[in-house]
Amino acid sequence: MLNTRALAGTQYRESNIEAFEELVRTYDHKLYRVALRLTGNPDEAKDLAQEALLRAYRAFDRFKMGTSFEKWLFRIASNLYIDKLRKYGKYRFESLDEPIPTKDGYVQKILPDRTCNPEDIAEQNELAEKIQAALQSLPVNYRMAVILYDLEGFSYAEISGILDCSIGTVRSRIHRGRRLLRKKLAPYVYQGTDVEVG
Amino acid sequence: MIRNMTCEKVKSLLSAYLDSELDYHELRQVELHLLDCSSCQRECRSLRATKDLLGTLESPPLPGEFWPELKERITSRSVSRYYLRLLMKVLAPATALLVLAILPFAITTHEGASSGQVEAKTDLIEPYIREYVISELDRPFSDKTSLGFVATAQAVTMYSSDFLEPHDHHTPREAVVTQNRTGQRTQANAFQRVMFLSPR
């Protein structure tokens, strides 16, 4: 529940932080997930999500009441990520042919083990690694659109607001992103694709 | 079957088709085309399989340290720079105290009073603000930079109200002006010191 009035009306910083925390609790996990899929690295994802929330907190007086807080927040995050890429270049880039280094155990952190069979876990991890690496290889604009739609369920209209582009652009970014992913993930895409059209 | 759309056009719309994001006209065209074009059907199946593949990614949990760290970052107002946070922790309270210490001097200079009056003038800062500042300095999540700001802003308000009501009629006008300038400069310096520490 958005309690923007409480945040706007509070006097002291500590109660401000509490009101802010209450306000963004609904979105923190989603924001972190998006950041993780964008960066492919838990530490960078945490930093990105925290930095976005920090900026949202500081800029809160510029948030227009009655508009979508979620959209505003994700817009801050995506702008921040693009700024960081421009400033520091690419975070990391993995080729699909090379295994992703797992000495920091990040694959384990990303994937909670739902199954007890070690072989299944290994298989799941491998697929997740491939998908993440494929996402990583996409141009950032395609990557963002695909993540926001396919992983987080935003609508095209919402994504156009977040990424500040037309719905037609969102459409083509998602389409091009998926086509690139299909190419990168071909062995998985074409195994057992006996799906009916419709 | 009449084909209004080319395969190329249909293929460019297939993601939006799968996402139910086509308008009515486009949807009808694509559906009609798919009925008897096996090439576009294959294209559609592989795009759907790609989309489904993304859906197999599991949701990672939010790290437990996420909020404690974020609160620390909010309160320290630092931009992910540890050394700056550390510096702030040492310098900001010192500045706040410095401001408290400077104010009586600034005010007594303006009044042309002797240094003996310095102690008495400390209470020009509203007592509750002074207490708030002092108590907040000891609390872990207080914003120390803004505390210095609170103290300074309060002093500026009181200081300027002093000028609006000239209470020393024996002082020549020129002298007041000069002293005003000095006082304002002192305040400006204190202000700058506080602002300088704030990363905003």
Ligand SMILES: [Zn+2]
């Ligand atoms: Zn066709």
